[in-house]
Amino acid sequence: MSKQAPVYLPEAAAQFEAAASRVRAAEKISVVAHIKPDADAIGSACALAFGLEKLGKDVEVYIGQPLPHSANMRTIPGVDRIQYGAPLPDDGLVVTVDCASADRTGSLMPAIVEDPSRVIVIDHHNTNPGFGGMNLIVESESTTVMVRELLGRLDVELDPDIAYGLYAGLVTDTGSFRWGTPRMHTFAAELMEYGLNTRQIALDLMDTMGPVDLQLMGEVLANTHIVPTKGLSVAVLTIPVGIHSRMSQTAVESIIDYSRSLEGTDVGVVLKEQSKKQWAMSLRSVVVDVSAVAKQLGGGGHWAAAGYSASGSRNEVIRKLLDAFPEPQATDD
Numbered sequence: 371m372s373k374q375a376p377v378y379l380p381e382a383a384a385q386f387e388a389a390a391s392r393v394r395a396a397e398k399i400s401v402v403a404h405i406k407p408d409a410d411a412i413g414s415a416c417a418l419a420f421g422l423e424k425l426g427k428d429v430e431v432y433i434g435q436p437l438p439h440s441a442n443m444r445t446i447p448g449v450d451r452i453q454y455g456a457p458l459p460d461d462g463l464v465v466t467v468d469c470a471s472a473d474r475t476g477s478l479m480p481a482i483v484e485d486p487s488r489v490i491v492i493d494h495h496n497t498n499p500g501f502g503g504m505n506l507i508v509e510s511e512s513t514t515v516m517v518r519e520l521l522g523r524l525d526v527e528l529d530p531d532i533a534y535g536l537y538a539g540l541v542t543d544t545g546s547f548r549w550g551t552p553r554m555h556t557f558a559a560e561l562m563e564y565g566l567n568t569r570q571i572a573l574d575l576m577d578t579m580g581p582v583d584l585q586l587m588g589e590v591l592a593n594t595h596i597v598p599t600k601g602l603s604v605a606v607l608t609i610p611v612g613i614h615s616r617m618s619q620t621a622v623e624s625i626i627d628y629s630r631s632l633e634g635t636d637v638g639v640v641l642k643e644q645s646k647k648q649w650a651m652s653l654r655s656v657v658v659d660v661s662a663v664a665k666q667l668g669g670g671g672h673w674a675a676a677g678y679s680a681s682g683s684r685n686e687v688i689r690k691l692l693d694a695f696p697e698p699q700a701t702d703d
Contacts, residue, residue, distance in 0.1 A: 375521070375522030375523075375525070376518075376522065376556070376557075376560060377519070377522065378510070378515055378518060378519050378553055378556070378557060379508055379510060379515065379516065379519045381508075382506070382508045382519075385506050385508070386506065386519050386520055386523045387523060388504065389490055389492070389504060389506050389520060389523075390520060390523040390524050392463065392490060392504060393422070393425075393427075393463070393465070393490075393520070393524060394425070394524065396427065396462065396463035397427065397428060397462070398427070398428045398429075398459065398461060398462030398463065399422055399427050399428070399429050399462060399463045399464075399465060400429075400430055400431075400432055400458050400459060400462055400463070400464045400465070401415045401418055401419050401422075401429060401430070401431045401432070401465050401466075401467060402415070402431075402432050402433070402434070402458070402464060402465065402466045402467070402469065402475055402478055402482070403415040403431065403432075403433050403452075403466075403467055403468060403469070404433070404466075404468055404469045404470070404474040404475065404476075405433060405434055405435040405474060405475070405476035406435070406650075407433055407439055407443070408468075408542060408543075408619075409442075409443060409446065409538040409539055409541075409542040409543075409575050410468050410512045410513050410514060410538075410539035410540075410542060410543045411433075411467065411468040411469075411513070411539075412439060412443050412446050412449055412452070412535070412538070412539075413446055413514050413534075413535035413536060413537070413538035413539035414467040414468050414492070414512075414513040414514050414516075414517045414535070414536075414539055415431045415433075415448075415452070415467050415468075416431060416446060416447060416448030416449060416451070416452075416531075416535045417448075417514065417517055417518075417521075417531075417532045417533075417534075417535030417536050417539075418465065418467060418492075418517045418520070418521070419431050419448060419451070420447070420448060420529070420531055420532050420535070421517075421521040421524070421526040421528075421532055422524075422526075424526050424527070425524060425526065428462075430451075430453060430459075431448070431451055431452045431453065432452070432453050432454075432456060432458060432478060433452055433453075433454050433455075433476070434455065434475050434476025434477035434478035434479065435454060435455060435476045435477065436454060436455040437454065438452075438454055439452070440618065440619035440620075441618065441619075442574060442575055442576075442578065442618065442619055442620045443575075443619075444574075445534075445571070445574045445575075446534065446535055446538050447530075447531035447532075447534050447535060448531065448535065455477060457478075457481065458478055458481045458482070462488070463488055463489075463490065464482060464488055464489045464490070464502075465489075465490045465492060466482070466489065466490070466491050466492065466493070466502065467492050467493070467513050467517065468492075468493060468494070468495075468513040468539075469491065469493060469498075470493060470495040470497060470498050470669075470670050470671065471498065471499060471501065471670060472501040482501070482502075483501065486501060486502050486503045487503040488503065489501070489502035489503055489504070490502055490503070490504045490505075490506060491504070491505045491506060491507065492506045492513060492516050492517065492520070493506070493507050493513060493516075494507075494508060494509060494510045494511070494512060494513050494515070494516060494672075495507070495661075495670055495671055495672065496509050496661065496672065496673075497661050497664070497665050497669075497670025497671060497676070498670065506520075509672075510553075511540060511543060511544050511550040511551065511553065511554045511557075512539040512540045512542075512543035512544065513539060513543075514535065514536040514537075514538070514539030514540050514543075515539075515540065515553070515554075515557060517536060517539075518536050518557065528561075528564060529564065530564045530565055530566070533561045533563075533564035533566055534564075534566060534571070536557075536561055537558065537561045537562075537566055537568070537571060538571065538575060540554060540557060540558060540561070541558070541568070541571065541572060541575070541576075542575055542576060542623075545627065546572065546576065549674065575620070576620060576623065576624075577620070578620060579618060579620050579621050579624070580618070582616065583617060583618050583620070583621035584621075586613050586616060586617045586621065587617070587621050587624065587625060589613060590607055590608070590609050590613060590625055591607070591625070591628065593607075593608065594606070594607050594632070595607075596634075596635060597688070597692065599692045599695060600692075600695050600696070600697055600698055601698035602636040602637055602657075602658065602695060603634060603635045603636050603637070604635065604636065604637045604638075604639060604692070604695075605629050605632045605635040605637070605638045605639065606639045606641070606688060607625055607628070607629050607638070607639070607640045607641070608640075608641045608643070608684060609622065609625065609640065609641065609642045609643060610643050611643040611644065611645060611646070614642050614643055614644070622640075622642065625640055626638070626640050626652045626654060627654075629652070629654050630654035630655070630656075630675075636655060636656075636657045636658060637653065637654070637655040637657075637658055637660065637695075638653070638654040638655065639651065639652070639653055639654075639688075639691065640652040640654075641684065641687065641688070647681055647682055647683060648679075648680075648681055649679065649680045649681070649682075649684075649687055650677065650679055651664075651667075651669070651677055651678050651679070651680055651687070651691070652675075652676075652677045653671070653675070653676045653677060654674065654675055655674060656674055658695065658696070659673045660672075660673070660674065660675065660676040661673055661675075661676040662696075663676065663691070663694045663695055663696075664676035664677060664678045666694045667680065667690065667691065667694055
């Protein structure tokens with residue numbers, strides 16, 4: 371393996387060097403991942419924590435919610451070290467990873483917004499408003515790409531545990547390498563040099579479901595609605611709270627992927643009911659900038675994948691969403 375760390379995000383070299391300098395100067399670092407964590411959040415947080423410990427830093431990982439991660443995250447090295455619902459220490463540097471906005475830090479938000487000067491934000495969502503004293507926001511396939519870049523600037527050598535966490539975020543946020551730039555394949559090739567069983571990682575994170583999951587997915591898919599609006603065909607899938615509470619995260623993500631790929635539609639929407647009249651919304655498209663739509667409704671994300679939270683009846687939430695889509699562009703005859 372090369373001793374020279376690869377550079378994946380050269381366009382942001384100055385930003386990464388500034389962040390690396392700030393990290394080098396810190397002795398105590400709290401790494402914060404977002405609530406309802408996915409593999410990119412947990413993989414980024416744990417890989418970064420392992421890397422910083424190689425530099426002799428005192429590192430802890432926090433998520434601002436009382437409930438643990440979903441079962442499919444259990445194989446990511448370091449996941450058991452995460453402190454759920456614990457308060458942040460009053461001192462030291464705070465590094466948030468994959469948190470697209472301050473509210474995504476959950477119960478840790480008050481401490482983070484109270485003193486942003488000690489906060490470094492590391493995130494790949496271009497809608498991130500920048501809630502830290504230092505904001506490292508670079509569009510990339512996953513936040514783990516950014517963590518790899520930072521570790522390279524810090525001269526941290528990877529190992530199998532770090533590589534696993536980085537790969538977990540990469541493979542899931544690219545939909546098993548179905549969208550992204552050639553960089554994702556170069557990065558994956560580097561990580562595979564550390565002996566990763568990529569087939570098993572995919573099975574653990576994305577492909578393992580039980581018979582109950584399949585039955586519940588069938589109920590959701592059978593009630594797909596196609597809604598025309600503003601020249602677009604929108605596929606709307608609803609996961610009621612009674613189903614959502616029994617469904618694995620792997621199954622939920624599969625439904626979101628189905629919404630993206632339904633033939634003859636332009637936009638996929640998945641309404642995940644959290645409690646009565648409370649929804650987590652996922653938007654997917656290859657023809658519309660859904661991050662701009664989500665931003666209007668208080669959320670954010672990427673051009674092709676975004677989300678937000680909504681309140682109200684199902685019909686009210688859908689109506690507000692459809693109203694937020696852009697009007698069709700006029701064409702010259």
